[in-house]
Amino acid sequence: MNKARSKDRGDEGEPDSGVSRPSDVLPGLDREQLRVLRQVGRQWGRVSPLLGVAHRALPVDPDLGAFPPAADIRPTRFGQLVHITPLGGHASAQAADVAGEIPGSRMGRIARRARRAMLGAPLKSTAVARESMRKLVALPVLSADALSSVAYGPEAMLGVLVLAGTAGLAYCLPIAAAIAFLMLAVGVSYRQTIRAYPHGGGSYIVAGDNLGLLPGLTAAGGLLIDYVLTVAVSIASGIAAITSAVPSLAPAAVPMGLAMIALLLVGNLRGIRQAGALFAAPTYAFILAMFALIISSLADATERGFQPAPTPHLNAAEGLGVLLVMRAFASGSTAMTGIEAISNAVPVFRPARWRNARTTLTWMIGLLIALFAGVVAIVHLSGVIPSSSETVLSQLAHLTFGSGAMYVFVQAATAAVLLLAANTAYNDFPRVLFLLARDDHAPHIFLRQGDRLAFSNGIALLSAAAALVYVVFDGNTNSLIPLYAVGVFLAFSLSQAGMVVHWRRVRTPHWRKSLAFNATGAVLSTLVLITAAITKFTAGAWVALVAIGLFFLLATRIRHHYQTVGTALRLHPDTVEAPDRTLAPAPAPPLTPPHPTAQPEARRTDRDAEEAEEEETPQAIHHLSVVALASLDLAGLRALAYAASLQQPTLALHISPSEEEAQRFRDYWTTWGDHVPLHVVLSPYRAITAPLIHYIEALHRQRPDLTITVILPEIVTQHLRHRLLHSKDATRLRHALRPLPKIVITSVPFHVP
């Protein structure tokens, strides 16, 4: 199945761009299976006249349910926003009156309406608009994650250094310089990726393509954790920007954060596109605010002759050692998160895509280094130290601008860009899950696009995970940072190591230079990764490492299951190669008298069940209908009539709690005329399910060649609330019957008011 899909994808080109295609959800057949299908069809052809299966003269005209596609994506004011065609208005007059609602309970209708109000009307598949962005739009949209890291990266670094007291803060500048160099190296490294993977080169794809399954999955695990933490950290940091400005909101920080996650959830389920102007604003505002802050602050410092303002004396909580410096370095490196966004999103650029993407990446790296260096410099000059009640940026803004409009602007822009950064993860997390699901490494539910073309399941999972992490760590940025660095740099390292292998393989022009850049990036990233894993192991990095390990295990198990199922579902050449077996009616075993102890022990094994279910042709099926009856009311009689009308051997079964009741039922049966053989099973323990299952199992053991159809009358109430008043026997029986081999379960609903 998997192979088939890969092949199918190959035909359509752009194998890994993360856009959902029908073949992902409904995989096609490979050549081998098509051959088998043709052979099976030939067998049907030999028997269908006899069986009359075709019945081409249908009593209905099937051509009434066409839902004519009327794809019209009209341009709107925001060019990239997708036009919404409501479900109600899609159909021709023919279907219009039925399209509005699924018949159902009132609760269902209310739920549907609430959903519609919150998420909007469904969108057609054809409404997927391929966005293409100008560089000036792509820059802010794609770099929000990276640039916003400046809001927490330097602070995280300082937060570690102050543990060593005033002396520790002196290391601030050299560490920042090392991080800036790292940014440069990784940025240059990703420039190579853009050239090599013009269709978008996420870490999962690059590592998986070049290094193999294990590194690919590890990178994917790192990425998924990275995205969860991006949401949690960005929200935590954004809320900190708000509570710094309005300290009275501080106690409500966690609920506010959860509300923001809920907002992102609903917004992304609706399918917020990265809508140019709307999304560009916060990033430009943030860049503006930062530069204003840095320049004003430097101007102040010039007046003081660049003498650092005195910091309050701090007592050292820890000794100043190599480990502390490394820890500060690892914390500060979180300012680099999001740097890979542009290389993942090359297809959204206007042609020549890769060239535009590279230019934009260069700009982003430049801005990132400038902002990061600027912030560290003015922190150093102004003598600000991290505080638990106010962010460093807020302190800087207070020092420089007082509490006026400019201060508010800085804080608002910071909060907005952080929220936007969290939103980036909402685009990427479901896409990685989609790619994993396409390779059978994640549940296939992540392949499905919701009503609004969003990968709803992935979005919901991200929200749940981020909310959990956010609450467990109490919305505290500093507690989250240790987990963050590991996932990010794991993905960086693997992606760039993958690029090194890539260049060695393809050897396109200038490959040596590219390889050198990528190798530098890979080595440096790996160093940061090791640093982070060691120095922050007890502070939380172990959580991330364990999570990646669990993810790997889980993904492997999931793939194993899908492959087993795929094999089980494949049309088997065996059946076709042994035509005698399927064509000739199976010889009916002699009806042995009921001495079951004398019968061969035929405990069902899984292999039995599997083998037993290869009836691809109608004549391979030998029927027995069993009607399970509780009483001879209208519902029961209707089920009996249905069973009889199928004209297959039919047996009526009644489970009776006592001999007395059994006799009464037999009397009714005689009154009715005994048209169908009746068997009454006495269930002295009053159970319904177990005796019926055992009976059906025993029938199967007596004649394993029969396909047993269990027909269950079922009372369906109009209102959900009335369902509690009726027996759930039919549902319970259906659940218990499902695992039996060669079983078919038929519900005959009887509708009561």
Added chain:
Amino acid sequence: MNKARSKDRGDEGEPDSGVSRPSDVLPGLDREQLRVLRQVGRQWGRVSPLLGVAHRALPVDPDLGAFPPAADIRPTRFGQLVHITPLGGHASAQAADVAGEIPGSRMGRIARRARRAMLGAPLKSTAVARESMRKLVALPVLSADALSSVAYGPEAMLGVLVLAGTAGLAYCLPIAAAIAFLMLAVGVSYRQTIRAYPHGGGSYIVAGDNLGLLPGLTAAGGLLIDYVLTVAVSIASGIAAITSAVPSLAPAAVPMGLAMIALLLVGNLRGIRQAGALFAAPTYAFILAMFALIISSLADATERGFQPAPTPHLNAAEGLGVLLVMRAFASGSTAMTGIEAISNAVPVFRPARWRNARTTLTWMIGLLIALFAGVVAIVHLSGVIPSSSETVLSQLAHLTFGSGAMYVFVQAATAAVLLLAANTAYNDFPRVLFLLARDDHAPHIFLRQGDRLAFSNGIALLSAAAALVYVVFDGNTNSLIPLYAVGVFLAFSLSQAGMVVHWRRVRTPHWRKSLAFNATGAVLSTLVLITAAITKFTAGAWVALVAIGLFFLLATRIRHHYQTVGTALRLHPDTVEAPDRTLAPAPAPPLTPPHPTAQPEARRTDRDAEEAEEEETPQAIHHLSVVALASLDLAGLRALAYAASLQQPTLALHISPSEEEAQRFRDYWTTWGDHVPLHVVLSPYRAITAPLIHYIEALHRQRPDLTITVILPEIVTQHLRHRLLHSKDATRLRHALRPLPKIVITSVPFHVP
């Protein structure tokens, strides 16, 4: 249906003894329905040779699943305990190897084993042992509830009086005298009930029989609330007896109470019978302890010349008014709860039942009045006042016996008898619910007896309700008392008022005397009821009143629904009186071209759906099978083969998200050979359920005479954990299809490893 059942019950005698009979769960048919059944059968007889429905030559021998009843109730050491036959050992050799377990997931097996370990092996229906008790056993078992009330009744009364300070306590003796008189009057009144209702006369039955539906249901509501509060109050009071003796346990009072409720839940689900010796002990111990306490205390008082010991001076929190005295009276009256137990349980006595029951009642009333009066007297003499940390009984025992063995004995006996009293409610609450359910006033799930012959659902509901009340009122007896009195005296009043009507009607010898006694009881009970409702309205009585009102509304709605359903399920004489309609094949409407706007508007109404489903004979059914296919794999082909083998008109349906995928699917279909007509519905919104439902609805509208069988291939995984990895489309479709008229839903499970 209801009428039929009443009649059926009437034939079997002892209409209201609360013993479950098969006819309750599986009601019989009345004469009218039997007549219709015979007529319907005659119609089948006319067509069954043509249809070949009988197929009496079954391919299997149906006689293999007999579960031979081997009812043996062997006498055990405790005569009344029921012998347990484990499920595993019940079956003959024939069925032994299949009886042990239902095939299912490992989780299911573990759950089943845990259940078995906790609740014991299932019991057969025939294991219902009709207990019959000697008077010396019946007295302690049936009077535990009433006598244990002495542990909280006097204390509740004093608790109100101390609000008026020392002056209030003076009213203690007159109020107690009034309560003792009330006990006598109500006791004598219930003696009359025993004579009139020798099969057991619960308030619900007496009030319902004589006063009508509204009073009957009101009494039932009062009783149900009474039983919930009996559990909560008895447990609260029992825990108070324990924490009085061991004050260090006080902080754990609420968890301890919940643990006791859990113990009662498990014990009663296992089916604790009122096992003579075992259950008689606590009551006799309590009687012994109380008399020892009263006599010793009176002896002490004799030495003091019956001078009341000085009470500490108390400040009055409230003025001493009529209202306060009435409130104290209503609180003290809770000492009467449980007085009705003997009249409900007449059938458990040995013959002559009613005479033995009356004698026992007289003894109980005597003991109750003696204990109540004795406790109030020694409280008065010893000057004890209620305290929040120690019960009055514990204070009295401390004063009289110090802290030695006798003190411990008093407290232990008190706690034990209170636990036993709570257990009484576990016998009665499910029985009342059973009677309500039999009359369609409660969900029929309360008719079912569990594995262990206990009414498991009623027991579970009582535990949940009692635990809720217990936790909400923080396990505090005094907060619970105001709710208690209303329910108890409502049931008392209605029951005795019912008896008054009864005597006026039957006019058996001495009816005038009996009527007078019952009238006195009714008037006094009503006075207490009104007193309690008024004086304790704001303290909690309103909760009880609102609950009774809600119960009444709910019960009426439930009965209405069951009657509607019963009518819908009855075999209709209409169908038989118009034989043409069912015998002649329905004329096939001409196949109109698909211009649905031109078709008559045929919005489905409930009546339509009902009328449409009266096919009691096979030839009234015209088939169309629709196979819903997602892909042409082994599961899909098997469903197709199954559908074709039924030899009915068959249509294959595929829901496709895009034209591209639809074309691919059509190509596969052609490759296969196009043996079955295929229709592809385009679903541009990617939904599966809605388009399929709309399509099926449209087919139904085109040909409302057809019974449409929707055949769904369904992948069944061996392990529960793998279920998440597969689409739930089949389940969703089944749920959405159920409400459609004239639908049949067939699952073809395909088992994968």
